[in-house]
Amino acid sequence: xxxxxxxxxxxxxxxxxxxxxxxxxxxxxxxxxxxxxxxxxxxxxxxxxxxxxxxxxxxxxxxxxxxxxxxxxxxxxxxxxxxxxxxxxxxxxxxxxxxxxxxxxxxxxxxxxxxxxxxxxxxxxxxxxxxxxxxxxxxxxxxxxxxxxxxxxxxxxxxxxxxxxxxxxxxxxxxxxxxxx
Numbered sequence: 090x091x092x093x094x095x096x097x098x099x100x101x102x103x104x105x106x107x108x109x110x111x112x113x114x115x116x117x118x119x120x121x122x123x124x125x126x127x128x129x130x131x132x133x134x135x136x137x138x139x140x141x142x143x144x145x146x147x148x149x150x151x152x153x154x155x156x157x158x159x160x161x162x163x164x165x166x167x168x169x170x171x172x173x174x175x176x177x178x179x180x181x182x183x184x185x186x187x188x189x190x191x192x193x194x195x196x197x198x199x200x201x202x203x204x205x206x207x208x209x210x211x212x213x214x215x216x217x218x219x220x221x222x223x224x225x226x227x228x229x230x231x232x233x234x235x236x237x238x239x240x241x242x243x244x245x246x247x248x249x250x251x252x253x254x255x256x257x258x259x260x261x262x263x264x265x266x267x268x269x270x
Contacts (some may be wrong), residue, residue: 094249102140105154109137109154109157110157113158116133116161117165124169124195127165127166132166133159134162135258137151137155138155173195174208177192177205178208181224186225186256186259189260190255190260193263201262202262205263221267224267225267227260230261231252231257237250
């Protein structure tokens with residue numbers, strides 16, 4: 090039988106900036122992807138901030154710990170963006186809508202646009218123009234398929250046309266980006 094805890098039961102943790110730094114380094118080494126690193130580091134930062142409570146908000150040691158974790162988060166975030174740029178560049182060159190949607194769904198909209206911008210900057214102009222032409226053509230063809238499958242005018246029937254919503258949404262965003270750049 091599991092014991093019951095009362096609100097007065099507590100566990101006291103002692104953390105030092107050095108221990109947290111070493112823990113974060115180990116976390117970086119033991120996680121397979123930048124996305125998993127970012128999630129784990131964010132969870133650690135959230136836990137420490139919540140567990141510390143209001144009495145320690147201005148504590149110098151807590152600030153050092155939070156600053157250290159934030160630095161690791163920024164490194165993980167940059168690595169995640171670099172991975173996304175590489176994947177998106179390959180997906181655009183291979184006309185792989187599913188991979189584009191994968192990048193789109195793991196990022197915020199502004200993150201996706203940042204990755205698009207950085208991907209565009211890293212591609213030769215002719216490569217980018219080909220990707221832009223292809224994406225616009227894909228979107229037009231897909232819209233047409235959705236409209237033809239729909240019993241209602243000016244409405245897309247995604248299910249009947251076999252259109253994946255994430256793929257469609259990612260390509261709409263890609264085409265909006267293309268139109269403004």
